[in-house]
Amino acid sequence: MIDIKKKWRTRSGLDVRLVSDQGHPDWPIVGYVDNASEPVAWEGSGCYLGSSQPDDYDLVEVKEKKVMYVNVYDDGELIRHVSSKSANNEASSTRIACVRVEYEEGQFDE
Numbered sequence: 835m836i837d838i839k840k841k842w843r844t845r846s847g848l849d850v851r852l853v854s855d856q857g858h859p860d861w862p863i864v865g866y867v868d869n870a871s872e873p874v875a876w877e878g879s880g881c882y883l884g885s886s887q888p889d890d891y892d893l894v895e896v897k898e899k900k901v902m903y904v905n906v907y908d909d910g911e912l913i914r915h916v917s918s919k920s921a922n923n924e925a926s927s928t929r930i931a932c933v934r935v936e937y938e939e940g941q942f943d944e
Contacts (some may be wrong), residue, residue: 835855835878835879836852836855836860836863836876836878836879836880836893838852838853838854838855838863838865840895840896841895841896841915842865842880842893842894842895842896843893843894843896844867844882844890844891844892844894845888845890845891845894846890846891847865847891848868849867849868850865850866850867850868851865851866851868851891852864852865853865853866853873855876855878857875858875860877860884861873861875861876861877861883861884862877862878863876863877863880863893864876867891876891876892876893880892882883883885884900896900897938897939897940898938898939899936899937899938900936900937900938900939901934901936901937902914902915902916902934902935902937903908903915903916903917903918903920903921903932903933903934903935904921904932904933904935905921905924905925905929905931905932906929906930906931906932906933907926907928907929907930908928908930909928909935914935918932918934921923
């Protein structure tokens, strides 16, 4: 079941404001897409109106982005930091790069 307290977008990237999880038994999730004046309904799983195929209006959770800074050294060593200031302050003379990494918790790239 969709948690209406979390942040959501449509699969196509439009902002969604969920207002209820007590709608019609088949489509209990109710909200507004991209400041529309008419509400939209979804299944409890976030699928748009019983679509059996992925739909542009399916709900997708917006996860908080996190950032870290990684000092890269000429010997291949990588040291992560919570801020660019920390990365710069703690860098040694053999640092060859400082890389900003933005990620979502649970993200695993191929």
